[in-house]
Amino acid sequence: MGVFLCVRKILCYNYSHMGEATRDLIWVVGIFIAVGLLWLFTGGPARPTAKEKPFLDLPSPASSQSNYYNSYYQNSSSSYSGWSSGSSGSATQTKKVRLSSGSAFYSIYPNQEYVEITADYNNSAPINISGWSLSNKPAPENRFKRVVIPLGNKLLVGSVNQVPRDPIILRPGERAIIVTGKMPASVPYPVSSFLVNKCSGYLEDLPNYQFTPSLWSSCPVPGKEVDINSLDENCYSYVRSLSSCHTPEITTDQNSNELVDGRTGLSTTCRLFVKAQFSYSRCLERHQNDSDFYDKEWRVYLNQTDDLWYQNRDAIKLYDSQGLLVDQIEYQ
Numbered sequence: 001m002g003v004f005l006c007v008r009k010i011l012c013y014n015y016s017h018m019g020e021a022t023r024d025l026i027w028v029v030g031i032f033i034a035v036g037l038l039w040l041f042t043g044g045p046a047r048p049t050a051k052e053k054p055f056l057d058l059p060s061p062a063s064s065q066s067n068y069y070n071s072y073y074q075n076s077s078s079s080y081s082g083w084s085s086g087s088s089g090s091a092t093q094t095k096k097v098r099l100s101s102g103s104a105f106y107s108i109y110p111n112q113e114y115v116e117i118t119a120d121y122n123n124s125a126p127i128n129i130s131g132w133s134l135s136n137k138p139a140p141e142n143r144f145k146r147v148v149i150p151l152g153n154k155l156l157v158g159s160v161n162q163v164p165r166d167p168i169i170l171r172p173g174e175r176a177i178i179v180t181g182k183m184p185a186s187v188p189y190p191v192s193s194f195l196v197n198k199c200s201g202y203l204e205d206l207p208n209y210q211f212t213p214s215l216w217s218s219c220p221v222p223g224k225e226v227d228i229n230s231l232d233e234n235c236y237s238y239v240r241s242l243s244s245c246h247t248p249e250i251t252t253d254q255n256s257n258e259l260v261d262g263r264t265g266l267s268t269t270c271r272l273f274v275k276a277q278f279s280y281s282r283c284l285e286r287h288q289n290d291s292d293f294y295d296k297e298w299r300v301y302l303n304q305t306d307d308l309w310y311q312n313r314d315a316i317k318l319y320d321s322q323g324l325l326v327d328q329i330e331y332q
Helices: 002-015 020-041 063-076 201-205 233-241 268-277 280-287
Strands: 097-100 114-119 133-135 146-148 175-179 194-197 250-252 258-260 294-301 314-319 325-331
Touching: 097 314, 097 325, 201 280, 233 268, 258 268
Parallel strands: 175 294
Antiparallel strands: 097 114, 114 175, 133 146, 133 314, 194 294, 250 258, 314 325
C-alpha cells in the first residue's frame, strides 16, 4: 500500500507543474505501473497459466450414468432385432424388419385386408418369415386370433396341383404383403402365396382377379415378344395395339363367330396366334430364366374367412418363429 501512496504523491506533485500533453503521458504511465504492481501482488510469474486450467472443468458423466444409458437402450429393445411402428413400441438399435398397417384400419373384407412386412435395406442377410405369426389384440371385445405365415411358391405356375414348398424369404429392401383372405378367383390360374415377377401383371388383368393392392404391371411389350412381320395387316395392327400384360379374350357372338376382345375381322390364323402367344403361362416360358424376372415383393395369403383387424382399438403384433415379439402397431 505504501508503494501506491508514493506513486500517487509523485504524480500529484508534478501534475500541476507540467503541460497538458505531459500530464496525459504521466497518467498513462501511471496506469501501466499500477497494473504491473497489481500483477506482482497477485502472484506474478507464479500465477497459473491458461494451460494449467485455473477454472474447474465441467463434470464428466459418471460411469453409473453411462451404465444407465447402456442399460436403457438394451432393455428398450424388443426381443427380436426389429423396430416398432406403433405408438407403444420401443426403439431398437438394429433394424431388420418393419410392420406396416396396410389396409388393416379400414378394410372389412378378408381378401382386401392386408398388412406389410418390409426388410431393412441395411440387413446383411435375407430373413425367412415363414413360420412367423401375426396376432390381434387380446381383449374381451375382440376375438383373439393368431395366424402363422405359410410357405409359398417362388414361381407361381398356376397349376391346381402346385403345393406351397418355398419359404418366404425377404432380402434387404424387399417386402411381403400379407393378405388375410385368399384370391377369390381360381380359373384359369389358382393363386397361392407367390413372389411377384415380370409376368404377374397378366394375372392382374384377368377378369375376377382382384389383387389388393394392385399388382404393378411390368410385362414385356407384346409387339416385341415375337416376330409379327409375317402377320396379315389386320392381325399386325391388332397385336401392335395390345397393351402389356393383356391376355386377349376370345368370345363367340350369336352367329358363332369368334371375336378377339370384341373385335371382328381377324382371321382364324390370327386368332390362334394371339391365343397361343399372349398369356401368363406363355410369358413364363419365355422369361422365367431372365436375370430380372423376379420383383422384390411377395404376395402372401393367410386364407382366413373373417377379417383379422378391427378398425379401432386394436393391436397388430408380429412374432418370429420362436414366439418372440418382432414389431407391433397399436391404434385407437
